[in-house]
Amino acid sequence: MIIYDFLSELFGSPVLAAFIQSFIPLIFLIPFALFAVWLERKVSAFMQDRIGPNRVGAHGWLQTVADILKLIQKEDIVATNANKPLFNIAPVLVFAGSYLAFAAIPFSSAFIGSGIDLGLLFIVAASGFVVAGILMGGWASNNKYSLLGAVRSAAQVVSYEIPTVLVILSVVMLTGSLSLYELSEMQTSSFYNWVIFGGTAPTLQKILLIPFMFIGFIIIYISSLAEVNRTPFDIPEAESELVAGFHTEYSGMKFAMFFLAEYANMFAVSAIVSAIFLGGYQSPFGYLGNTIGWEWLVPIEQFFWFAAKGIFFVFVQMWLRWTLPRLRVDQLMALCWKYLIPIAFVNLLIIGIIVIL
Amino acid sequence: MREYFSNIWSGLFTVLVGMKITFKHLFEPAVTIQYPDEKPKLPERARNRLYVNMDDCIGCDQCSRACPVSCITIETVKGLPTDDIGKTSNGKKKALWVTKFDIDFAKCCYCQLCVFPCPTECIYMTETYEFAEYNRDNLNYSFVTLTPSEIEEKKENYAKLEAEKAAQKAAAAAAPKPAPKTEE
Numbered sequence: 001m002i003i004y005d006f007l008s009e010l011f012g013s014p015v016l017a018a019f020i021q022s023f024i025p026l027i028f029l030i031p032f033a034l035f036a037v038w039l040e041r042k043v044s045a046f047m048q049d050r051i052g053p054n055r056v057g058a059h060g061w062l063q064t065v066a067d068i069l070k071l072i073q074k075e076d077i078v079a080t081n082a083n084k085p086l087f088n089i090a091p092v093l094v095f096a097g098s099y100l101a102f103a104a105i106p107f108s109s110a111f112i113g114s115g116i117d118l119g120l121l122f123i124v125a126a127s128g129f130v131v132a133g134i135l136m137g138g139w140a141s142n143n144k145y146s147l148l149g150a151v152r153s154a155a156q157v158v159s160y161e162i163p164t165v166l167v168i169l170s171v172v173m174l175t176g177s178l179s180l181y182e183l184s185e186m187q188t189s190s191f192y193n194w195v196i197f198g199g200t201a202p203t204l205q206k207i208l209l210i211p212f213m214f215i216g217f218i219i220i221y222i223s224s225l226a227e228v229n230r231t232p233f234d235i236p237e238a239e240s241e242l243v244a245g246f247h248t249e250y251s252g253m254k255f256a257m258f259f260l261a262e263y264a265n266m267f268a269v270s271a272i273v274s275a276i277f278l279g280g281y282q283s284p285f286g287y288l289g290n291t292i293g294w295e296w297l298v299p300i301e302q303f304f305w306f307a308a309k310g311i312f313f314v315f316v317q318m319w320l321r322w323t324l325p326r327l328r329v330d331q332l333m334a335l336c337w338k339y340l341i342p343i344a345f346v347n348l349l350i351i352g353i354i355v356i357l
Numbered sequence: 358m359r360e361y362f363s364n365i366w367s368g369l370f371t372v373l374v375g376m377k378i379t380f381k382h383l384f385e386p387a388v389t390i391q392y393p394d395e396k397p398k399l400p401e402r403a404r405n406r407l408y409v410n411m412d413d414c415i416g417c418d419q420c421s422r423a424c425p426v427s428c429i430t431i432e433t434v435k436g437l438p439t440d441d442i443g444k445t446s447n448g449k450k451k452a453l454w455v456t457k458f459d460i461d462f463a464k465c466c467y468c469q470l471c472v473f474p475c476p477t478e479c480i481y482m483t484e485t486y487e488f489a490e491y492n493r494d495n496l497n498y499s500f501v502t503l504t505p506s507e508i509e510e511k512k513e514n515y516a517k518l519e520a521e522k523a524a525q526k527a528a529a530a531a532a533p534k535p536a537p538k539t540e541e
Contacts, residue, residue: 046384047382047383049382049387049388050389051387319376319380320376322379323375323378324375343365
């Protein structure tokens, strides 16, 4: 918010300010993606008692930079029988879809891409946008593996959106706001005010709410994992059966776009989960800036907490990836329709009753 | 209904068990050996490239005959009675000049069968296993210590000796012998 005001004053035009502001998450996102790819490779290596990349820079931290440089130099191959316009649009669309979600995620109290009131609804819609891109890329590749991967991805994302939305609804019933900014502001001052501990409700209600909020948290975490096509829900790109799924035919920068989108998505869902349940950018205890009287330090601290929570959940995603084997298609659907949706629904009802009480 | 909930419980619980295991491995030291920088310790009796200590070699050709793939080629020339070829480390007097001792490692199957028959233990396995070449011919190792001119000299010497012996024999044959008695 502060950054937007500053920009609009600087440029004297809210349109220009909004335009400039739309690039700010990218400044965070690209280094994050580079870091996350490196982290993923390191975490997977350590979990398998390997060393991982360690040649480029200390502990291989420049490895991903080198990889990107390589990808930029690579030839851009388009298969002869591919549908060229759709093939070229797809990676952009997928990245745009995952980047859209960042418009409504508050990075700190000083910065949110767009403070719209329906932020959560907007994010749910934007994540549907990604499916369109994936389906487009898979279909335009004119390759059976790509198409299979894309269709699986569509089926998966559409199914898992239901438990996500049900859990979001139950949170909204408690907080009465769909704006992630307001939601984060509500959970201020202490971790005891986080929604996972019943938010700012009266004490009795809080104690009743805590177990159901935990269930909701687990459900939304599992389904968000499925929405970003991560293991154990990675059947859309199942290496061992579908080559690389929907991005089999992509090379060079377009492949890098898909990769960037995947990691952006991972962070987006982690940030959303932490914003809904774990206070978003709020510190679990007070702020150092408030204690020593440096007001300007608070947003920076908030950004630190936001990034820390996001990266922690990204780490948990990686941890799960190297722990669990891939689910079969029928198991995947069974988990969603037979377990997550009914439990989320009952959870929604119970939370509704507790809130009314 | 009971089964439904017990399924959920066991599902969640086993995921946590798995996560605990992977988390433990996160802090376990890597088992990787970064090969060109650090090398694995070879086991005792590892079979790698052969080496021939020519000081001890008596040119007996036993290794060459033991070789199942005939990768060892040995040529020898007899020394003159006056030549001092030297002694092996276990005290045997050498009688032959080894003029050729080639091992073709492109053929060698590293079976170690040549090592056992050697009476002076001069052929043995070393710890070297990195000797890849771009050209196959470069894998033909020559262990001879004599220079080409020396080899020529030894050969000539032996040829001379042979010629002398042959001449002596011929002379002996030509010399009048006591005629064999004929009994009639």
